[in-house]
Amino acid sequence: MLKINNLTKKFGDKVAVNNLSLHIAPGEIYGFIGHNGAGKTTTLKSIAGILDYDSGEILIDGKSTKSEPLACKAVTAYIPDNPDIYDFMTGIQYLNFIADVFKVSESERASRISEYAKMFEIEGSLNDSIGTYSHGMKQKLVIISALIHSPKLIMMDEPFVGLDPKATHQLKQIMRNICDNGGAIFFSTHVLEVAEKLCDKVAVIKGGNLVASGTVDEVKGNSSLEDAFLEMEE
Known part of the structure; x- marks a missing residue:
């Protein structure tokens, strides 16, 4: 690989x-x-x-x-040591942005976002600005974004x-x-x-x-x- x-x-x-x-x-x-x-x-x-x-x-x-x-x-996907991502976006906007980059279908992205957001317990924060996220929440969001296209x-x-x-x-x-x-x-x-x-x-x-x-x-x-x-x- x-x-x-x-x-x-x-x-x-x-x-x-x-x-x-x-x-x-x-x-x-x-x-x-x-x-x-x-x-x-x-x-x-x-x-x-x-x-x-x-x-x-x-x-x-x-x-x-x-x-x-x-x-x-x-x-491939890369998860950096520091989750520097777009603070002006909401969590769901960022995930959809990454899904668009990798041309993930609407149905596939919805399923994966739902699954991983529940798993990492941030589904209630996806409509909030990333700028309000803690370091740990940003890390979870970056992990989900890395998994969204099944690399x-x-x-x-x-x-x-x-x-x-x-x-x-x-x-x-x-x-x-x-x-x-x-x-x-x-x-x-x-x-x-x-x-x-x-x-x-x-x-x-x-x-x-x-x-x-x-x-x-x-x-x-x-x-x-x-x-x-x-x-x-x-």
Whole structure:
């Protein structure tokens, strides 16, 4: 579903991501772990097409993000670490705007918006201005907007930050259901206990370099994922 081959991204003289290669297959929840500044967000934004990259190749569903960007965007969604969205819109206006972008039919969008708004308990706030939303409510709205076109691949940057425990549980279930139905998820997180329980595979990045990748058991060995990560960071 997602193939990253020898990805390198620089900001001036600083190498943010160095020769990174990863393969996320359909059905996999793939965790991306590293300290702040390790290169996680840069990688995710490069996949999403927000950032250009200096060398390497990113393929989504067999298509290049550089030569076929619209085809790649049509089957993906990106949930950023900070939900910066249009405060002047109402929640429902924003969701319909995203649905229009992805050409989701009226019946499909109505069904999905209703389902996910109830699940995340914001159906009563959809007619309110986004400017009145808390950070957690904005995060829920962004998550719903990412799901509205049933993407094959979802990139998430710290998706659980700002969510209440019930919403966190719901999102974990949604992630598992998407992958059980052939989708794939690549997400960054600092919550290593969540990664250990939820992910099929994980990758650890340090200073822009991949230091470990594989199944959770392969990466953590006989210790916890947290202990293994801390050892790699020494």
